[in-house]
Amino acid sequence: MTTPRFQVQHLSLERNGRPVLQDVTLEVAAGEIVCLLGPSGSGKSSLLRCLNRLTEPPPQSVFHDGADITTLDVLALRRRLGMVFQKPALFPGSVAENIAYGPGLDGRMLTADEIAALLALADMPAAYAARPVTELSGGEAQRVSIARALANNPDSLLLDEPTSALDPAARRHVRETVKKLRRELGLTVIWVTHYMEEVLEVADRVYLLLDGRVADQGSPADLLGPDSDHKTAEFAAGLLE
């Protein structure tokens, strides 16, 4: 059996004495797209932040390629896991400067060709490289933040509701981009979302979180099918009401 890209085992987490995650166990295979679904406050983002140690998980609870991540060099770990947030959070300056940020931390300069290639991966024309980030639309800014994450050459993407501030057309565009990245680069993707359309279109598997616990899991077809009595279907129905 191959080692899963991510393995979470009995992960529990508290914040200010209140449980945020309770006994969460899940696995994500290399090259898989897994969606984390759930109402706000259910622990989806907290779980995602544990994977790259923006929040410190307890030892022996989160593994990347079989290694307990709390034993790994935290900066090296984060370079292997690109993260895209709800807000693009671009740094002041040009698109190219943003994309070059991660490699620059290691003292590596990107050539214009490399920047153009990264922009192309995020479905952006090379001419955008010189643009100040203040001139980008919301969708463009989010795709620049994807290109910025890809510049570190990660093996996975952690997406924390990256489309929730975008209009439907821009959302669709980001979905297409992420599907292409998995296809072309073999990236593993963990995607926190509350859009059913995203889950149905991109997810290989879904985990539903309720009150910090895994309440349901499976493929979207199983969980959301018309005859399903799964909690995910109830949750989806609740969203639609």
Added chain:
Amino acid sequence: MLENFPLDQASRILAAFALVLIAALVSRWQQVDLEKDILTAAVRAFVQLVAIGYALTFVFAIDSPLLILLILTVMISIAGYTAGKRGKGVPHSSQVALMSIGLGASLTLGLLLALGVFEFTAAQIIPIAGMVVGNSMNVCSLVMARVRDEINGRSAEIEAALALGATGRQSAQPYLRTSLRAGMTPIVDSTKTVGLIQLPGAMTGMILAGAAPLEAVQLQIIVVYMLTGAAAFTGLAATWLTYRQFFTGNEQLVLP
């Protein structure tokens, strides 16, 4: 009774008090409701300054190094406590302020002594320390509040940088620079315009006390340079110590 008063300027002080009364009357007339505060403040100022006058006379007469150090410690503690209260929202703000001001003031005073600009006598060190510590306190308050606001306001960019593999320091660097700049700008600006817009306190005091203007100016130049140095030392210490409160050893941002 007045002739027993240890000040030879009692009549002038009383005359100047007329201005306080006028201020109180203006307050009453315009219903600003400050007349009680004005009078209390005037009396407090009188009592505090006379008390410190006696205290300094005593301290200067004894001129004991231990006493000087004790007074410096008290000054720095009060300044640290005051600046710490301004740094609300910074974890361990009192300790951060105390250490920043302590470091900034000791480095400045130490350098002035080592370079032979002043001597370690009560009459020289205590007034100088008063200026240095007061100035460091202001710089420290400004820097702590600014670092706190920048880190809170820029948490998204900071976490984006952390997620790309930046250390806490690298992720916060642009905002720390802004904060240090904000802390040092007032003293740099007032250094630029000193003598043009206002005659500073030390110099004014010396001239009023009868010193020749050029003599007063020499001291003032030293004071201005010294305050610039103190702002840099304290600002740097406060920036670094404040920022450390917001990051864990695992390069994680922690907002209180």
